[in-house]
Amino acid sequence: MYGGGYIYDDTNNNNNQTDDAQKLEAFEARIAAGEKIEPQDWMPADYRKQLIRMIEQHAHSEIIGALPEGTWITRAPGFRRKLALMAKVQDEVGHAQLLYSAAETLGKSREDMINDLITGKSKYSNVFNYPAETWADTAVIAWLIDAGAIINQVANSKGSYGPYCRALERICTEESFHLKYGHDNVVFLATGTPTQRAMVQDALNRWWPPIMHFFGPSDKISVHTETMMRWKLKMASNDDMRQKFLDMYVPKIWDLGLTIPDPNLRKDEATGQWQYTEPDWDEFKKVINGGGPCNKERLAVRKMAEERGEWVRKALMKRDEQYITPLA
Amino acid sequence: MSNGEQHTTAIKNLLFRMADDELIIGHRNSEWTGLGPILEEDIAFSSMAQDKLGHAQALYNILHSMGEPDADTLAFTRNEKNFYCCHFVEYPIRDYDFSLMRHFLFDTAEAIRFDMLTKSSCQPLANLAKKVRGEIKYHTMHANIWISQLGKATDESNIRMQAALNECYPLALGIFEKSDYENELMESGVFDGEELLQKVWTDIVTEVIEKSNLKMPDINDANLSTLAFGGRKGYHTEYLQPLLDEMTEVYSIDPSAEW
Amino acid sequence: MKSDSTIKSLDPRITRADIPKDEELKIEIAPLDQWQTYEVFHQTKKGDHHVHVGSLHAPNPEIAFLSAKEQYARRGKCVNIWVVKTADIFSTDYETEDMYENNSEKMYREAGGYKVMEKINKYKKEHKKPEAAKNEEVKS
Numbered sequence: 001m002y003g004g005g006y007i008y009d010d011t012n013n014n015n016n017q018t019d020d021a022q023k024l025e026a027f028e029a030r031i032a033a034g035e036k037i038e039p040q041d042w043m044p045a046d047y048r049k050q051l052i053r054m055i056e057q058h059a060h061s062e063i064i065g066a067l068p069e070g071t072w073i074t075r076a077p078g079f080r081r082k083l084a085l086m087a088k089v090q091d092e093v094g095h096a097q098l099l100y101s102a103a104e105t106l107g108k109s110r111e112d113m114i115n116d117l118i119t120g121k122s123k124y125s126n127v128f129n130y131p132a133e134t135w136a137d138t139a140v141i142a143w144l145i146d147a148g149a150i151i152n153q154v155a156n157s158k159g160s161y162g163p164y165c166r167a168l169e170r171i172c173t174e175e176s177f178h179l180k181y182g183h184d185n186v187v188f189l190a191t192g193t194p195t196q197r198a199m200v201q202d203a204l205n206r207w208w209p210p211i212m213h214f215f216g217p218s219d220k221i222s223v224h225t226e227t228m229m230r231w232k233l234k235m236a237s238n239d240d241m242r243q244k245f246l247d248m249y250v251p252k253i254w255d256l257g258l259t260i261p262d263p264n265l266r267k268d269e270a271t272g273q274w275q276y277t278e279p280d281w282d283e284f285k286k287v288i289n290g291g292g293p294c295n296k297e298r299l300a301v302r303k304m305a306e307e308r309g310e311w312v313r314k315a316l317m318k319r320d321e322q323y324i325t326p327l328a
Numbered sequence: 329m330s331n332g333e334q335h336t337t338a339i340k341n342l343l344f345r346m347a348d349d350e351l352i353i354g355h356r357n358s359e360w361t362g363l364g365p366i367l368e369e370d371i372a373f374s375s376m377a378q379d380k381l382g383h384a385q386a387l388y389n390i391l392h393s394m395g396e397p398d399a400d401t402l403a404f405t406r407n408e409k410n411f412y413c414c415h416f417v418e419y420p421i422r423d424y425d426f427s428l429m430r431h432f433l434f435d436t437a438e439a440i441r442f443d444m445l446t447k448s449s450c451q452p453l454a455n456l457a458k459k460v461r462g463e464i465k466y467h468t469m470h471a472n473i474w475i476s477q478l479g480k481a482t483d484e485s486n487i488r489m490q491a492a493l494n495e496c497y498p499l500a501l502g503i504f505e506k507s508d509y510e511n512e513l514m515e516s517g518v519f520d521g522e523e524l525l526q527k528v529w530t531d532i533v534t535e536v537i538e539k540s541n542l543k544m545p546d547i548n549d550a551n552l553s554t555l556a557f558g559g560r561k562g563y564h565t566e567y568l569q570p571l572l573d574e575m576t577e578v579y580s581i582d583p584s585a586e587w
Numbered sequence: 588m589k590s591d592s593t594i595k596s597l598d599p600r601i602t603r604a605d606i607p608k609d610e611e612l613k614i615e616i617a618p619l620d621q622w623q624t625y626e627v628f629h630q631t632k633k634g635d636h637h638v639h640v641g642s643l644h645a646p647n648p649e650i651a652f653l654s655a656k657e658q659y660a661r662r663g664k665c666v667n668i669w670v671v672k673t674a675d676i677f678s679t680d681y682e683t684e685d686m687y688e689n690n691s692e693k694m695y696r697e698a699g700g701y702k703v704m705e706k707i708n709k710y711k712k713e714h715k716k717p718e719a720a721k722n723e724e725v726k727s
Contacts, residue, residue, distance in 0.1 A: 066362035071598035077579035077587035090374040097367040111616040309365025315485035316646035324674040326624040326642035368654035
């Protein structure tokens with residue numbers, strides 16, 4: 001699950017001048033015509049670089065995203081929830097697997113990506129740096145974070161890079177199970193006992209700011225969107241995705257009699273746009289740069305898992321082989 | 329107790345032993361989800377943990393049809409005294425060598441048990457045994473391949489797997505601890521008994537272990553071979569009650585609520 | 588007792604793992620640590636072709652199969668799986684895409700390149716039999 005909060009590389013447009021102008025023109029024409037780019041195709045160096053960065057961040061978000069919900073895996077109440085939560089967290093691991101493979105087709109090995117994750121060089125979605133304090137947090141995450149992710153991923157699955165689009169198609173199918181499961185879970189809590197209801201309202205209050213951050217900075221302050229859009233790396237603007245999310249989910253939240261902790265949130269009937277309090281982008285930047293409540297723990301856990309699994313991997317590793325990039 | 333009552337009690341006892349084993353090992357193995365040694369294996373191991381919980385739920389459902397409370401109540405409201413799982417499944421997951429070895433030893437026994445039960449006179453149990461056959465086939469295949477590859481791979485992995493085997497093997501014998509209903513179960517054709525199960529298990533386990541460059545531990549010592557007993561009578565390790573407290577933390581906020 | 592130097596997490600699994608607090612992130616994942624890649628092919632039902640569904644990391648075909656089964660077949664129908672080491676697949680470049688183009692001179696390979704109805708109709712029209720002869724033929 002991932003939103004629009006990708007951190008793009010600084011695009012230096014001069015990069016493209018070193019690429020063959022004719023090839024670039026043909027490349028852009030193919031994209032404009034709706035064709036998919038495959039790993040073996042020629043592509044501008046900057047396209048490759050941005051894609052690797054984007055898919056890698058998405059993959060990291062899935063594997064780190066397994067941790068907040070995983071917090072409750074041993075405590076899920078009842079067989080139905082226990083099995084569903086396990087299957088959901090397992091899917092996130094599966095998504096990481098699919099996305100690392102898609103990024104690998106562009107020439108960066110999984111080992112390099114994991115190294116960049118655990119040293120903090122490469123980012124992942126900011127929402128996962130917040131704690132899942134109660135059982136209800138898992139319900140809110142599964143419903144609303146996954147809903148946000150679907151909006152972003154459905155858009156991106158119509159992008160230009162074949163392997164990423166194929167991975168996203170499969171991921172979106174699985175996310176729709178997550179969304180249903182999350183909604184079901186929230187509905188049970190919201191229509192349950194006063195304790196259950198208070199629990200889910202509390203979780204929603206805590207998760208609302210990270211959810212608003214999830215789609216990334218406002219278009220006004222977000223950079224490099226134009227090239228990304230032309231190359232079909234980014235298919236919708238952050239603000240558009242946020243609007244779409246609010247349009248689809250705020251009414252559903254209100255249907256349950258839950259409140260959203262933003263007094264300015266309302267739909268302007270004249271423009272059809274949602275009005276809301278501008279999310280705190282300084283907080284967003286602070287968390288991205290390691291200052292969130294769980295950044296340290298998330299990375300330490302990931303590192304621990306790699307470290308404790310190392311003997312297993314090392315035992316079966318064949319050193320005389322050469323690494324070959326996966327095909328598609 | 330009438331014959332009929334005794335027969336029902338015997339079947340229930342078998343179902344509880346099996347269901348509790350499946351629940352606890354499924355719960356334990358689920359702890360690896362998201363933390364496994366490599367993404368691909370993480371996914372596979374989580375699937376098998378889900379299957380175990382599915383087996384537990386199906387077994388509790390049979391108990392429910394025999395007048396016991398529903399599966400959630402059975403799993404999430406009893407305290408350790410009323411659990412009949414063996415000690416082996418209660419231990420923490422430790423390193424992957426321990427978890428894999430337990431998976432191999434437990435799943436081999438589970439596969440044989442379910443295979444025996446396909447011919448059970450208890451029809452719901454026989455039906456379930458047939459239904460889960462395919463799933464369990466994958467579980468034992470997974471276990472055999474991993475045990476044999478790590479046993480043979482490097483000195484380090486061989487030493488680790490041998491140490492895990494030495495530790496797990498005596499504990500695994502607790503799987504076969506007989507209950508007071510053993511004769512009733514055998515006479516009425518419900519189950520061919522723990523003794524036969526253990527015999528077949530020992531043969532299969534020995535074969536896989538020897539093919540994996542590992543050595544079967546010597547457990548002629550009587551103390552060692554009964555070390556892990558008591559679970560079938562409600563006596564447990566120090567690990568079970570904390571496990572149950574953790575597992576039921578949310579559920580017990582309000583057991584009458586719908587979660 | 589847990590010491591103060593390990594992470595206390597909201598996740599009891601993490602607390603149990605005794606992860607040292609404030610430790611520098613030192614581990615370095617070496618090349619090939621995550622093994623080679625395999626390509627996975629699925630058959631959804633007997634009689635169908637196997638179809639490529641993705642790739643995965645595995646040290647050998649047996650483990651590749653174990654992983655493929657759960658990563659690519661835990662939902663939906665599948666009756667058979669092939670796994671092939673990526674290195675063993677010979678693949679072509681899109682640069683050579685024009686090699687596959689078929690041109691109109693090769694219509695002799697296509698069913699559509701054979702059109703004889705016109706000739707048949709012409710022949711039938713020229714050799715139309717009288718009604719009586721046709722009836723005679725049917726009787727014999």
